[in-house]
Amino acid sequence: MSKILIRGAKVLGGEAQDVLIDGEVIEAVGTGLSAEGAGRAGGAHDVVCVEADGKVLLPGLVDLHTHLREPGREDSETVLTGTRAAASGGYTAVFAMANTFPVADTAGVVEQVYRLGQESGYCDVQPIGAVTVGLEGRKLAELGAMHESAAGVTVFSDDGKCVDDAVIMRRALEYVKAFGGVVAQHAQEPRLTEGAQMNEGVVSAQLGLGGWPAVAEESIIARDVLLAEHVGSRVHICHLSTAGSVEIVRWAKSRGIDVTAEVTPHHLLLTEELVRTYNPVFKVNPPLRTERDVYALREALADGTIDIVATDHAPHPHEDKDCEWAAAAMGMVGLETALSVVQETMVDTGLLDWAQVADRMSVKPAQIGRTKGHGRPVSAGEPANLTLVDTAYRGSVDPAGFASRSRNTPYEGRELPGRVTHTWLRGKATLVDGKLT
Numbered sequence: 001m002s003k004i005l006i007r008g009a010k011v012l013g014g015e016a017q018d019v020l021i022d023g024e025v026i027e028a029v030g031t032g033l034s035a036e037g038a039g040r041a042g043g044a045h046d047v048v049c050v051e052a053d054g055k056v057l058l059p060g061l062v063d064l065h066t067h068l069r070e071p072g073r074e075d076s077e078t079v080l081t082g083t084r085a086a087a088s089g090g091y092t093a094v095f096a097m098a099n100t101f102p103v104a105d106t107a108g109v110v111e112q113v114y115r116l117g118q119e120s121g122y123c124d125v126q127p128i129g130a131v132t133v134g135l136e137g138r139k140l141a142e143l144g145a146m147h148e149s150a151a152g153v154t155v156f157s158d159d160g161k162c163v164d165d166a167v168i169m170r171r172a173l174e175y176v177k178a179f180g181g182v183v184a185q186h187a188q189e190p191r192l193t194e195g196a197q198m199n200e201g202v203v204s205a206q207l208g209l210g211g212w213p214a215v216a217e218e219s220i221i222a223r224d225v226l227l228a229e230h231v232g233s234r235v236h237i238c239h240l241s242t243a244g245s246v247e248i249v250r251w252a253k254s255r256g257i258d259v260t261a262e263v264t265p266h267h268l269l270l271t272e273e274l275v276r277t278y279n280p281v282f283k284v285n286p287p288l289r290t291e292r293d294v295y296a297l298r299e300a301l302a303d304g305t306i307d308i309v310a311t312d313h314a315p316h317p318h319e320d321k322d323c324e325w326a327a328a329a330m331g332m333v334g335l336e337t338a339l340s341v342v343q344e345t346m347v348d349t350g351l352l353d354w355a356q357v358a359d360r361m362s363v364k365p366a367q368i369g370r371t372k373g374h375g376r377p378v379s380a381g382e383p384a385n386l387t388l389v390d391t392a393y394r395g396s397v398d399p400a401g402f403a404s405r406s407r408n409t410p411y412e413g414r415e416l417p418g419r420v421t422h423t424w425l426r427g428k429a430t431l432v433d434g435k436l437t
Contacts, residue, residue: 002046002047002048003020003021003022003027003035003046003047003048004020004021004047004048004049004050004384004424004427004429005018005019005020005021005033005034005035005047005048005049005050006018006019006020006021006050006052006057006386006388007033007049007050007051007052008051008052008053008054009052009054009055009056009057009388010052010054010055010056010057010354011029011057011378012056012057012058012354012355012358012378013056013353013354013355014355016031016052016054017029017030017031018030018031018032018033019033019057019378019386020033020035021384021386021424021427022427023384023427024383024384024426024427024428025381025382025383025384025427026378026379026380026381026382026383026384026386027380028380029378029379029380035047050388050422052388055388055389055390055391055421056354056388056389056391057378057386057387057388057389058090058354058357058358058361058362058378058386058387058388058389059358059362059363059374059375059376059377059378059385059386059387060090060091060092060093060362060374060385060386060387060423060424060425061089061090061091061092061093061338061339061361061362061387062091062092062093062094062095062361062362062365062366062369062371062374062375063086063091063093063094063095063310063311063313063335063338063365064095064155064184064236064262064308064310064365064368064369065095065097065159065184065238065239065262065264065310065311065312065313066082066086066094066095066096066097066311066312066313066335067096067097067099067312067313067314067315067331068082068083068094068096068097068100068113068125069082069100069315070082070100070113070116071100071101071102071109071112071113072100072101072102073100073101075317075405076315076316076317076320076405076406077315077404077405077406078116078405079096079113079116079117079119079120079125080116080119080120080122081403081404081405082094082096082313082315082335082404082405083117083120083121083122083123083125084120084122084403084404084436085313085333085335085336085402085403085404086122086123086335087122087123087403087423087425087430087431087436088335088336088402088403088420088423088431088436089335089336089337089338089339089420090339090387090389090420090423090431091123091335091387091423092123092124092374092385092386092387092423092424092425093123093124093125093126093366093371093374093385094123094124094125094126094313094335095125095126095127095128095155095365095369095371096113096117096125096126096127096128097128097157097159097160098110098127098128098129098130098135098156098157098158098159099130099135099158099159099160099161100113103130103133103134103135104127104128104129104130104146105129105130105132105133105134105135105141105142105146106141106142106145106146107142107145107146107148107149107151109127110127110129110146110149110151110153111127111149111150111151113125113127113151114126114127114149114150114151115150121425121428121430122425122430122436123425123430124371124373124374124425126151126152126153126154126155126369126371127146127151127153128153128155128156128157128159128184129141129142129143129146129147129153129155129156129157130156130157130158131143131156131157131158131163131168131169131172131183132158132163132168132172135158135160135161137158137161137162137163137164137165137168138165138168139168140168140171140172140175141156143156143172143175143176143181144175144178144179147176147179147181153181154179154180154181154182154369154370154371155181155182155184155236155368155369156172156176156181156182156183156184157183157184157185157186157238158186159184159186159238160186160285161186161188161190162185162186162187162188162189162190162220163183163185163186164189164190164220166223166227169183169185169223169224169227170227170230170231173227173228173231173233173234173235174231174233176233176234177231177232177233177234180234180370181234182233182234182235182236182260182368182369183233183234183235183236184235184236184237184238185220185221185224185235185236185237185238186238186239187217187218187220187221187224187237187238187240187245188216188217188220188285188286189215189216189217189219189220192213192215192216192219193212193213193216195210196210196211196212196216196287197209197210197211197212197283197287197325197326198210198211198212198272198275198283198287198288199211199212199214199272199275199287199288199289199290200212200213200214201272201290203272203273203275203276204272207275207276207278209275209325212286212287214242214243214244214245214289214293215244217240217241217242217244217245217286218242218244218245218248221237221240221245221248221249222248224237225248225249225252225257225259228252228257228258228259229252229255229257232258233258234258234259234260235258235259235260236259236260236261236262236368237249237259237260237261237262238262238310238312239262239263239264239267239286239310239312240261240262240263240267240297240300240306241263241264241267241286241287241289241293241297242289242293242296243292243293243296243297245261246296246297246299246300246305246306249261249300249305249306250300250305253305260307260308260364260368261305261306261307261308262306262307262308262309262310263297263300263301263306263308263309263310264309264310264311264312264334265309265311265334265337265338265341265342265345266284266288266332266334266341266410267286267288267289267293267294267297268294268297268298268301268309268341268342268345268346269294269341269344269345270282270288270294270410271288271289271290271291271293271294272287272288272289272290273291274288274410275287275288278325280321280322280323280324280325280328280329281321281332281408281409281410281412282410283325283328283329283330283331284312284314284330284331284332285330285331298345298346298349298351299351301346301351301352301360302346302351302352302356307360307364307368308360308361308364308365308368309338309342309360309361310365311334311335311338312331312332312334313332313333313334313335313404314330314331314332314333314334314408315331315333315404315405315406315408316329316331316406316408317406318406318407320408321408331408332408332409332410333399333402333404333406333407333408333409334409335404336402336403336404337397337409337411337416338361339357339361339389339418339420340397340416340417340418340419341411341416342357342360342361343357343391343416343417343418344416344417344418347391348417354391362374362375363375373385373426383426384424384426384427385424385425385426386422386423386424387420387422387423387424388420388421388422388423389418389419389420389421390418390419390420390421391417391418393417393418393419394415394416394417395415395416395419396413396414396415397409397411397412397413397414397415397416398412398413399412403436419434420434421433421434
């Protein structure tokens with residue numbers, strides 16, 4: 001059995017300490033640690049030393065919103081390639097969205113995704129079950145069966161489509177309440193976004209592209225927080241993107257409504273002005289918004305109105321993005337750049353410290369998804385799910401080096417700070433010196 005001794009790491013960005021890992025758990029955290037004599041009686045231990053040199057050590061990141069595409073769109077991503085991308089980005093657990101082919105709306109499909117995740121070995125995969133059969137919004141899917149399956153589904157979403165029928169949404173909230181589940185809503189009133197191509201405003205008018213109004217998102221969020229209050233259930237808002245949405249969630253929380261919300265890295269950094277290039281890499285759902293929205297989202301993440309950062313990692317093959325704007329698919333890959341974007345927008349600006357980053361990107365996502373063993377403190381006796389980050393690094397994003405099968409990143413050629421150097425999943429190194437094991 002090997003032990004791992006991480007020397008001189010800034011745990012959660014604090015003072016440099018040593019962390020000793022024994023098997024799947026953290027054995028000790030402190031200064032001047034040594035693995036000598038720490039083995040079990042009569043047992044021999046090899047010791048692997050990792051010189052952190054002041055890098056920041058965080059609990060393994062947890063992504064509540066990942067598209068792994070398998071089954072059905074393995075040309076975009078597979079569970080294996082997606083979890084390799086996750087490990088490269090410092091993630092030890094991801095929640096896989098249900099819009100696969102076939103849709104993950106039965107116990108059989110979610111168990112397939114769950115088993116593929118176990119086989120990958122790079123990252124724990126927790127399937128998200130569909131709210132409605134076929135994502136069609138007409139009939140509830142097998143919510144109870146998916147929860148009782150080996151996958152133990154706790155999060156349900158029709159992401160990519162909104163559960164726009166108020167009665168169906170109410171019934172879903174009532175159903176998952178019985179076992180402590182949560183409905184994650186893709187807030188988009190479909191009639192208000194017919195033919196929409198980008199954020200509705202001055203830029204869309206100038207470019208002649210169909211506008212996607214902020215109220216299409218905000219009206220659904222307002223309805224759903226009221227439904228959650230009425231039912232007494234949990235609701236989670238996916239990829240919140242407007243200043244108005246922030247105010248609605250803030251109001252709901254002030255009333256004690258059990259609502260949580262996420263923001264994506266790209267909505268913390270990029271604006272609708274990039275659409276002037278007509279480069280489909282910037283086409284995403286919900287669309288890139290205004291600079292005012294970006295700053296409102298950052299402030300809301302800092303003050304806790306927005307609970308977590310989730311990537312909405314949405315891989316697409318080259319041909320679905322290398323085409324005219326109107327025909328291009330919506331979405332961006334994000335697992336391998338998320339932490340860097342959060343460092344640039346939130347840490348380097350002074351809005352969050354590293355302990356708060358751990359809260360938004362590990363602790364709270366694990367709590368919302370109720371996944372065990374992740375988002376835990378970096379302390380003795382806890383699972384050794386960890387990531388080590390070189391925060392002093394700055395470099396240009398090169399998608400050719402991505403572990404993901406797809407390359408549709410909006411950051412190609414852009415200089416970003418920070419680089420994940422090591423990731424450990426229950427004490428097993430999945431990334432060493434920036435290279436997958």
